[in-house]
Amino acid sequence: MDDAKRASLMDAAMEEFAERGIESASYNKIIERSGLSKGTVYYYFENKDSLLLTVFNEICERFHSAIGDLELPDTKENYWSISQEYHSRAIRFFFENPLVWRVLFWISKDAPYMCGQLEPFRGKVMRFMDGLILRGREIGAVRRDIPPDTIQRLMYALGKVMTASIMEECEAERCKSRQRREEEQVKIEKFISTMHDLSKRILTPEGDLE
Amino acid sequence: MDDAKRASLMDAAMEEFAERGIESASYNKIIERSGLSKGTVYYYFENKDSLLLTVFNEICERFHSAIGDLELPDTKENYWSISQEYHSRAIRFFFENPLVWRVLFWISKDAPYMCGQLEPFRGKVMRFMDGLILRGREIGAVRRDIPPDTIQRLMYALGKVMTASIMEECEAERCKSRQRREEEQVKIEKFISTMHDLSKRILTPEGDLE
DNA sequence: GAAAGGTTAGACCACGTGGTCGAACTTTAT
DNA sequence: ATAAAGTTCGACCACGTGGTCTAACCTTTC
Numbered sequence: 133m134d135d136a137k138r139a140s141l142m143d144a145a146m147e148e149f150a151e152r153g154i155e156s157a158s159y160n161k162i163i164e165r166s167g168l169s170k171g172t173v174y175y176y177f178e179n180k181d182s183l184l185l186t187v188f189n190e191i192c193e194r195f196h197s198a199i200g201d202l203e204l205p206d207t208k209e210n211y212w213s214i215s216q217e218y219h220s221r222a223i224r225f226f227f228e229n230p231l232v233w234r235v236l237f238w239i240s241k242d243a244p245y246m247c248g249q250l251e252p253f254r255g256k257v258m259r260f261m262d263g264l265i266l267r268g269r270e271i272g273a274v275r276r277d278i279p280p281d282t283i284q285r286l287m288y289a290l291g292k293v294m295t296a297s298i299m300e301e302c303e304a305e306r307c308k309s310r311q312r313r314e315e316e317q318v319k320i321e322k323f324i325s326t327m328h329d330l331s332k333r334i335l336t337p338e339g340d341l342e
Numbered sequence: 343m344d345d346a347k348r349a350s351l352m353d354a355a356m357e358e359f360a361e362r363g364i365e366s367a368s369y370n371k372i373i374e375r376s377g378l379s380k381g382t383v384y385y386y387f388e389n390k391d392s393l394l395l396t397v398f399n400e401i402c403e404r405f406h407s408a409i410g411d412l413e414l415p416d417t418k419e420n421y422w423s424i425s426q427e428y429h430s431r432a433i434r435f436f437f438e439n440p441l442v443w444r445v446l447f448w449i450s451k452d453a454p455y456m457c458g459q460l461e462p463f464r465g466k467v468m469r470f471m472d473g474l475i476l477r478g479r480e481i482g483a484v485r486r487d488i489p490p491d492t493i494q495r496l497m498y499a500l501g502k503v504m505t506a507s508i509m510e511e512c513e514a515e516r517c518k519s520r521q522r523r524e525e526e527q528v529k530i531e532k533f534i535s536t537m538h539d540l541s542k543r544i545l546t547p548e549g550d551l552e
Numbered sequence: 553g554a555a556a557g558g559t560t561a562g563a564c565c566a567c568g569t570g571g572t573c574g575a576a577c578t579t580t581a582t
Numbered sequence: 583a584t585a586a587a588g589t590t591c592g593a594c595c596a597c598g599t600g601g602t603c604t605a606a607c608c609t610t611t612c
Binding site: 133168169170171172175 | 589590591
Binding site for chain 2: 598599601602603
């Protein structure tokens with residue numbers, strides 16, 4: 133498929149998905165937005181799901197390359213600095229790609245709808261985080277009295293709520309008082325440390341609480 | 343409207359909402375499920391939204407009367423016992439009304455769709471929790487470095503993830519090994535204390551961490 | 553008993569949806 | 583130059599949706 137066409141289709145899909153969510157997004161509307169014809173789009177993507185798969189894959193790759201390589205920690209002390217670095221990179225990426233953030237936000241909501249088809253791609257985005265938590269358990273940085281998958285969900289929920297809060301706040305500020313970029317950076321800085329504090333509090337095993 | 347008819351409509355609506363979520367629920371399907379005719383239902387509820395409003399109101403009342411009256415705490419020590427009592431009652435209620443849990447789950451997802459029309463009713467369910475957090479701030483039981491509404495969202499997310507986890511777990515156990523009710527109670531007991539521990543960790547102000 | 557008002561039933565409508573299809577156009581291979 | 587393959591187009595279809603409307607049916611009132 134022609135690069136320009138592909139790009140305009142991806143953009144249209146991202147916008148539609150971001151605005152209306154995965155389930156509510158209309159394939160017809162996406163096609164309309166892209167400026168391509170129905171025949172063309174259907175020629176390459178038999179339905180909305182297969183298009184979503186491609187969009188999601190692209191998102192995952194962008195995210196993955198934005199995070200770069202981070203090694204799993206091998207000591208407790210190591211754990212927290214790596215965890216913080218990860219949070220830091222992730223939040224910065226989302227700040228620079230708000231559309232991606234919204235699409236992921238919706239995907240995490242509508243997840244059951246795709247019935248696990250997205251799992252392999254989700255893996256790319258989440259593998260590190262999942263692995264981090266498991267490793268944390270092994271080296272004693274993460275509590276063991278809560279099942280790993282519950283911990284994972286907790287951390288995703290934490291990330292989601294906190295990121296949504298800070299993004300909304302900055303969005304609002306930008307609208308009304310067009311705050312300077314540096315101020316925003318300070319806020320993000322503080323946000324990251326709050327995130328870090330929270331995840332540390334939640335994860336630390338009983339005995340290690342100071 | 344006839345009581346029996348009203349009840350069958352409410353049941354149908356609850357089921358449909360619980361299964362498919364608020365947005366995806368089909369008013370047509372609800373009507374069909376209820377066994378009533380289109381004319382009848384439209385005679386009382388002009389659209390899906392107004393039906394949802396009624397359903398939600400009923401849920402709120404049930405929840406509210408299940409929780410009963412709890413006073414807001416006036417000391418730090420008081421705070422945690424009341425908070426735990428609230429969690430305990432809420433989780434027990436949801437365990438006894440899984441359908442209600444699912445509907446609320448969806449509503450919290452699809453909330454923006456109703457554009458705040460549900461707010462006054464939500465108030466009934468959440469007022470105590472919201473008030474508790476604010477009071478906690480005042481009496482120094484809850485940290486002040488995170489805005490109250492972010493804290494609230496955090497606590498809802500925490501409750502949602504944790505409740506979902508425990509309910510899924512019990513559901514699964516029930517299916518495969520038909521575990522005894524007492525075992526389940528023990529699990530719930532443990533779950534409540536974990537919830538309590540988590541919320542305490544998250545909320546406690548910096549200086550007060552032991 | 554008849555008129556009036558409240559209630560019920562379901563045929564009907566317009567619309568947006570996902571999806572198909574054949575004809576036309578473009579590119580490539582022979 | 584011609585045939586074949588690849589691509590594009592948009593009219594078209596069946597379906598489920600929210601919602602309307604009239605004719606009939608009760609129930610109450612006079």
